Amino acid sequence: METLSRTQPKLHTETYRGDSFFRDDLLLYVNRVPEGFAAPQHDHDFLEFTYIAEGTGYHYIGNETYAVRRGQLFFLPIGVSHVFRPHSSNTKKQPLIVCNCLVHPSLLERVAGFVSDPDILGYIANLAEGQEQYFTRPDAGETIEQLFQALHREYTLGGEGSHDYLYALFVQLLLSVYRVKQRPPQRAGQTLDAFSAVLDYVDQHLSEELTLSRLSRMSRWSERHLQRLFLRHTEQSFHRYVQFRRMQKSCALLSGTQLTVAAISERVGYRDIGSFLSVFKRTMGMTPGQYRTTR
Incomplete structure (x- = not known):
């Protein structure tokens, strides 16, 4: 991931509250939105996984700026200030579209009951305790994209057992993110x-x-x-x-x-x-x- 040296001017940071997103006792919120220039720099009291679905632009995280493009995943923990901006002011011709999966902290404890691998359990515990820093990774093989598509479709269309289905998809997302994050560089003979x-x-x-x-x-x-x-x-x-x-x-x-x-x-x-x-x-x-x- 390319990190740029320039930063955007220091702006007032707003805090987004989970109460504005989580509904019907569902501890997830999923959307697909075009980014523009109106959203303020913000932090939040929930965890966020974001996938760049279309276009190019910039992601301002704290004092760092990342050039972004389709196929990249970001994880934002609680309290980290960030905002996306498209590459061009002509967002109709050059959009930046992201998929967001917002996660209530209490969901991590719930889904941990589905996991038996001790390393994965440790990773989930680190997420819940705020020990994981923000990170970005490329989506090799489009696995992450497919999971975001499935999450968005289930969230918007729903059906019988939709909450459980969404939580099962989120477990898959956690496992896939863990694999992507932990995957070592390829070595000869592997x-x-x-x-x-x-x-x-x-x-x-x-x-x-x-x-x-x-x-x-x-x-x-x-x-x-x-x-x-x-x-x-x-x-x-x-x-x-x-x-x-x-x-x-x-x-x-x-x-x-x-x-x-x-x-x-x-x-x-x-x-x-x-x-x-x-x-x-x-x-x-x-x-x-x-x-x-x-x-």
Whole structure:
């Protein structure tokens, strides 16, 4: 993450209170909002996980300034002053859109009951006790983005057992954030870490042509060895796995955006919309249009 030397002028800091956000005894608040220039520098009496969903801009945290772009995660503990600003004053053409998950401190104690790993429990305890400093990480493989999308959808649409469903998603978010935060730099000989990086690469380049030859050059494994790794760790061939991930992403775009089917086809790597429609119907048992109307 790029940290800039310049800072914004010292401004009065407002405090946002959780009472304004948490409702119906729900200890989470989730939204997706475009950032502008009206919001004041502020701190808050709750924890906040923020994902940069679209665009570029700046994040002022205390006396530091971070250049931000899509795919970055921020954690803000209680009492830390911050504010987002878009890159341009023309926010219609160059928006900065963020997804926020606000967390009541008491929720951490509740969800700890779902966790058995002592290291994760220690991490949750540190969050609850204010021992974790603010941090930022990139979202490798779009795992965090998918969880924020699921949280926002459940929060806005709801359904039976919605509170429990949201808390279960939040546990997944905590575990994923912990993994992202703790993931060590890749070292030679760590096959699982290296293959995980290959899967992340696939997820980040679904809109492009993906071949075993390309992954072989990137990973320095032979195509034959890569095929064996895909079969061993995903229980699918390379081509089946890529198709599976493309269908997953197309379903997320159909339910979570207003993009046309043709645009989604290109986003997931199909230049021929006929091929996309054929694969989608064969995989999902319905057309993309039918899928969208059922969601």
